[in-house]
Amino acid sequence: MALSPAVQQRIDTWLTPAYDADTQAEIKQLVDSHQDDALNDAFYRSLEFGTGGLRGLMGAGSNRMNRYTLGMAAQGLSNYLKQSFPNEPISAAIAHDSRNNSRKFAELVANIFSANGITAYLFDDLRPTPELSFAIRHLGCQSGCVITASHNPKEYNGFKVYWNDGAQVVSPHDTNIITEVNKITDVSEVKFEGNPNLIHIIGKEVDDAYLAEVKKLSIDPAAVRAQHDLGIVYTPLHGSGVKLVPPALAEFGFTNVSLVQAQATPDGNFPTVQSPNPEEKSAMQLALDQAKAQNADLVLATDPDADRVGVGVKNDQGEWVLLNGNQTAALLTHYILSARARTGKHQPHDFIVYTIVTSEILGDIAHHYGVTYYRTLTGFKYIAGLIRELMGQQQYICGGEESYGFLIGDFVRDKDAVSACALVAEMAAVAKAQGRTLYEEMQRMYTQFGLYVEDLISLTKKGQRGAEEIQEMMKNLRQNPPKSLAGSPVVEIRDYQTGKLHNLQTGTETPTGVESSNVLQFLTAAGDKVSARPSGTEPKIKFYFSVKEPLASIADYEPTHKKAEAKIKQIIEEMQLQ
């Protein structure tokens, strides 16, 4: 592929002395070996804010995570913060995960903030993302950030940016920050030289304050005391969860927690897994093996920045199985809402939130307990946005999403796998006290609300070509939407890009009620649902499937589950996704 003049110009700029020798050497090596595709992918655009902030492969180039792209982002953010809070001292908290370069990048951002007169509260070591969100509120900062690429493979890193309420930035701040970043045309505009007087190292005092809040989330401390020796195997997958998940479980009163030692040391190479993602079975294997060997009751896992929680339980055959994000979110929502109802804590203004690609069982559960529920676009920042919007009018109880994110209470404004681990363990303890496993609790829940079976297919399509292919697939789906799925006619098409819900039976159109996003949903007469959207954090297109079957009793669980799975398989084949 020939390089466009714009790409060539960017490459030439990056080969000037404004960029360090290593950066230049890395680019030169690609130029000399004529790797045009690699050069194009590294330079064809600038890294953009996606679902979870800035995220990209580490390396040289405008479309890569490196000290220059991060430096420009931090400088743009500094400029925007000074515009947004013109007459007050500004401070920002900074955290990072276990990735290679994460500490270095966190220090770089602290230097840039301080050089711009912004007080930087930098954590002394790696920390979970939810603690950063907490720290912003706790320290009264205007902003904050985490250096992390979450659960992405080791080659990636990223920059999650937060506002003064502890939530990741959404419109208009996200686009305004990008505008400021784009105004920086020359890397010499970035103030790399830090002011040590404005950099404060934080650590244990914030941990303690955060853990004290987490402890208050316990609903049934007596049950935990009675089952304190519940066998828990926990893996931080080489990430930051190791800092706070074991202390949080200890605060709740659990005494029998064993770590997966091979994954307990933070390591940016994530040597025992392909991807440090609790969504992936292979990443959970060591923990499951250990749980089996120890005859434990529960497996818990967190991703490198400890905002995603993975759960493993024993099924009715005594085999270890993993819960998906919908199942964990549904169990937690059910546990929390039913406990609030039982103990008289339920208030008329309570609400829960989930995203449009998350299981509708969450809405059914909320409805059952008389709790208001809202749906947002994918991204926990939208859930946090709703908490902010409804502050003072309604009371946020909990929220969750299919991608293993959950948040209980509002002292953190991002998904929190630390508090979620503690509550999942409590749920398992309460179930055990009644002679049941979490798996049985889940089956019982499905007999009450119907069996929801969900599945996800992610197709990876890398680089500029991949991105174009993904756009093409979305376009094709818009032009040729499926007419039926698994034998049931499609009765509604939701296009979140145009903002319209099309009822195909009545011909009516209603607004989606959320901002525009490239998401399509197809709903059938049978109540099944398929959603399609490009990922905002990885080079992937995602297809979400949801099928619902009535479930009269636990005895019918297996055959009903098989039937639902077969239906999903059929839909996947019909849509030619496999």
Ligand SMILES: O=P([O-])(O)O[C@H]1O[C@H](COP(=O)(O)O)[C@@H](O)[C@H](O)[C@H]1O
């Ligand atoms: O990656 P994380 O854990 O920071 O999580 C972020 O990305 C996930 C995947 O987004 P996408 O489907 O666009 O890739 C979102 O579901 C989540 O709300 C967001 O906080």
Ligand SMILES: [Mg+2]
């Ligand atoms: Mg994460």
